[in-house]
Amino acid sequence: MTRQHLSRTRRSAIAGAAALAVVAGVGGAAPVAGAATAPGPKLNLIAASTSVTLDRWEGSDGVYLELGTYLTVDGGPLEFQVTRKSYKDPVIARQIIRDGKKTRTRNLPKGMVKDFSGLRGFLETTLTDASGKVVHKTTDTFCPNNASGRLRPDAPATSKYPESCPTNPFTLGSVWGVQRGWATNTTMYDYSRPVDLKAGEYTAKVSVTKKYRDLFSIPNKTRTVKVTVRRLTDDGGGAGLRSAAGHSGHTAMPGHSMPSAPAAGHAHTYLDSRGADAPVPPAAPHALASGNRSARAADGKGQTDGSRIAPALKPNAERPAGRAKVPDVPKPDLRALPAWDIAITDGEDGDIKGKDYLAFSANVWNAGPAPLVVDGFRSPGKDLMDAYQYFYDAKGRQVGYAPAGTMEWDARVGHEHWHFTDFASYRLLTADKKVAVRSGKEAFCLANTDAIDYTVKNANWHPNNTDLATACGSRGSISVREVLDVGSGDTYTQYRPGQSFEVTDFPNGTYYIEVLANPSKRLHETSLKNNVALRKVVLSGKPGARKVTVPPHQLINTP
Template sequence: MTRHQPSALTRSALIATAALAVGAAGAVTAPVATAATQPGTPKLNLIAATSAVTVDRWEGESGVYLDLGTYVTVDGGPLEFRVKRKSYNDPVIASQIIHSGGRTVSKSLPKGLVKDFSGLPGFLRISVSDQSGKKVAETKQTFCPNNRAGRIRPDAPGTSKYPESCSDNPFTLGGVWGVEKGWAAAASPGFASNEALDLQPGVYTAKVSVAKKYRDLFGMSAKSQSVKVTVRQGSDEGEGVAAGRHSTGAAGMSLKPAAQRPTGSAAVPAGAPKPDLRALPAYGIDISDGEDGDAPGKDYLAFSATVWNGGPSPLVVDGFRSPGKKKMDAYQYFYDANGKQVGYTPTGTMEWDPREGHQHWHFSDFASYRLLGADKKEIVRSGKEAFCLANTDAIDYTVKNANWHPNNTDLSTACGEETSVSVREVLDVGNGDTYSQSRPGQSFDVTNLPNGTYYIQVIANPDNRLKEQSTTNNVTYRKVVLGGTPGARTVTVPKYGRVDAP
């Protein structure tokens, strides 16, 4: 796959047997926090959905990834946060939103508490002891309120209005976190490469608690939870790991594919809202010999890049195939504020990509990647010019009309099959489409380039085929410094404002 694989995908189905559920003893309940709060202020408690979990230690991995079945329950009012930064030169600012008596109150979280958009850092404290009672490991975990949330009471809202994950894209600009009243969210992020604990097969006890600073902030009880952990040896590395993002949530605005290609005169309606495609700086930058090793002796500059939609309208592109044709004719659609289609225009073509790791319909000329010299003149252009559009990353859910529950969040929901006669590809407001550039022909061949300063240029809508609100934010540059020698090239990536994401 050349698509970016986010860490929000967890292996909880494999590494833990815990699930939030109503057991034989009845519904999960939690004591009420003792702190005096105004009406509508959420009351939070830490619970354990089960007293025992089993996790696998897989061959080739450095340890186990603890998903202990602990949850944060919410009552009294919904738990909601808005997280934002003005620019990449500004810090991340987080506020708790309290809905009380028809009023909305914004309460700033302590300065510096939240540093990115992945959740509340250091929220959980976990201490692991062996059967003799000796402490053998301890760790801290981030709490994403959007993580694997579910109802704990039958009278709670049937669906959640909040997003289903927190963003791990280093260039995210705004986020919304939340748990509905009468719901609970998983306290553990599950599979995360920086949180593996080196536990050998055996039986342990994990003591789980909420850090004091968060207990004080939210008026939570100091009560901890204990969970028996059985570590067993797994043998098939990577078995069952998801290969792409999966959508499990309800859709926002319903935009169903047209049954046939549009008729009548094509027109871009005056005044109709349009998407605003914006390029983010490249990240995940490294030297590679090509994902499949099929170009030995070459050095490639690999990276990830995101184009996102700042709204206020979704980008909707339909492809229609004439019998026997290898390409589809593509059309961009326009909608009014109520989601009613009010126009369309031809916008190029879609083509089937049969290569391994692709095998889906690509919309041509969505973005372009180029390597520029220190003078910002083009040196190398990536061969990647066509894309399957999918909402892989939440970039800014605070913008107008942001869709917190996009439908097409992976390739299987967005990009059709070889035999498809039509395809709809959507990039929703507030969401981004991220691709990694790792294959020869897509990444930049830097084998014979001299050492020095270069820029990775990311361009959204490079040929202006798509109609947008603005094209002034379609280009970004990320500075890189090449070093080393052929076969042993190096790359140094300076910070981008406050963002230190090579």
């Protein structure tokens, strides 16, 4: 996941209430003309409760509008495929309508969907105070992918759709959906902008906007919810409650990210500060001796960017070298995305004070049709694991493996797990595409942090290791399995050590950030022709006050 950037599978306690309240909501709605005979899903907006209480903690900027409104889906699933052919092309959203064994599609109106975050302008919310004055009004995007609860006992037991909508600027394809017989929470949390409401009583009115009511034949009903905002202070047990409740008593709904410290070294969303890591320790003894985190030479010595050559693996009784011939079965296809979140910073802990650093976020993803599975095996007392890539046939049966480099233990605070050393590398290139500097990024803990394209063949809409909680082992691990599933990518943000180039004394001008997947070609892939991505940047300013301009990458204007 961006990286954006935590566990997305927790469910609010209000979802349980919704499963009870939703049933009454469906039965009480009068369908619009023609809706009863129209094929496809039957949609309705309901409120799980007539009143909610929101806590505002002393010192906070406001509250988050968790109003407990839901979109119910029955008669068939609500499903969309959202794609773009390339970064030169606009996003196209298609509704997939299933009627028994028949399936048809229809394009949503042009401009209605501009990115992969959801249906723009779907929900209108208005809050009035006790005097009837409007104190807040907003029109929000709706992400269907949060599977909040079932409507009735005979509904499908699980939702097959993804649990969130992508936020990566370089996403290529997404699937949105709500299972038939399920309800999904309509509240879209923007945790960077809480609503500034004083303690008191309010009335919230929530409705689906007209363009979506007309498009999906949703009944024209406004749901009213009484809102009580209470002010809480930190005293006694209040501090512990505040910590558990996240300042406003909210919990993350599936599909909505909350700000938090990153899990085990990745960052997925809204990191509040940089420098979460301890000072960078000296190079590990297995790193090449002449390494330099900011080496300008491209002589291949001392590489610490993930592309260094690991020592050859010697077979032994415990550690066979793998099959001589890699089996002819489906394999992963690693692809690099252009860098983003590009900025000039003063570096991370362990960097040189007073220097200018060009920081960035980067992602390598798997276009499939098979997952990347890498296992590390450790000999007792060793700081390196031998890494092997595993292969599976079309039925999922393991049919072979091959040496794939090494894994090393990263002891830095915020990491503290095993990193695979042959996954990706970063370089800053000059205008004529020659290497100017290598990144200090050494190795990677693989995780499915971002949904990049869930429309590719064999995409896994429910990858397991999305937050690194168990993905990359502990100090005492004897073996580790790291997986990059089909359709997902692994993002490291600019807030991690090594995600930058020291550019203090660089001449002003044009450069390119290069992200390179599988740099040593140790991993067996479907194709090696799509492993490089470049992002143009322009440096200006003076040492100690450098600036960077990031031109759009085709239609993507995220710097």
